[in-house]
Amino acid sequence: MFIPFEKMPDYARVWVYQTDKNLSDTEFIYVLETLEAQVNQWAAHGVPLVGSVKILHNRFIVVAVDEAQNQASGCSIDASTRWLKELSAEMNINFFDRSIVFIHQDALQSVEMLKIKSLVAEGIIHPDTLIFNNLVANIGEFKNNWQVSAAQSWMKRYFQPITA
Structure with a gap:
C-alpha cells in the first residue's frame, strides 16, 4: 500500500x-x-x-x-x-550508480571514488562540501544524515592534518 x-x-x-x-x-x-x-x-x-x-x-x-x-x-x-x-x-539509465555525489557551485557533481583525493587536493571538495550518504538505513537517518559535510562523513580522513 x-x-x-x-x-x-x-x-x-x-x-x-x-x-x-x-x-x-x-x-x-x-x-x-x-x-x-x-x-x-x-x-x-x-x-x-x-x-x-x-x-x-x-x-x-x-x-x-x-x-x-x-x-x-x-x-x-x-x-x-x-x-x-x-x-x-x-x-537505459543506471539506477545503481556508485559514484560520489556532492554539491559544487550549487550543482550536483559526481566523481569516481578513486578521484576524491585529487579533488580534495585541488580544493574542489573541502570540509564543508555537502555530500550524499546513500547508506542511511531509515527515514530518521535519511532526514539527518543523508546530506552531510565531507568533514562529517567517511571523507574526514582527507582533511586530517598529517603528523610526523
Whole structure:
C-alpha cells in the first residue's frame, strides 16, 4: 500500500538508489508513476507492505517501507531491486550508480571514488562540501544524515592534518 513519503515514520526502512545522470522531467514522471504503482502492489508473503517512494534532485530514488506494519522479506526486498533493474534496462539509465555525489557551485557533481583525493587536493571538495550518504538505513537517518559535510562523513580522513 502506497502512502506519501512525508507520512512515513522515522523508523521506516529506506534504500537510496542513485542514477548516473539527472532525470529529465519526462523520465522523472515515468519513474515516479511506475514505482508508485509497484509500491502500491508491494507485498511480503502475500501480505501488503506499507511503503513509499520519492525522487530527489532528479537523481536519487528513495524507497521506504514501514516494517512496523509488516516485515519486508528477502523476496520483497529483491522485488524492489528488480523494479529498478527493469527500469534501468527499459530506460537505459543506471539506477545503481556508485559514484560520489556532492554539491559544487550549487550543482550536483559526481566523481569516481578513486578521484576524491585529487579533488580534495585541488580544493574542489573541502570540509564543508555537502555530500550524499546513500547508506542511511531509515527515514530518521535519511532526514539527518543523508546530506552531510565531507568533514562529517567517511571523507574526514582527507582533511586530517598529517603528523610526523
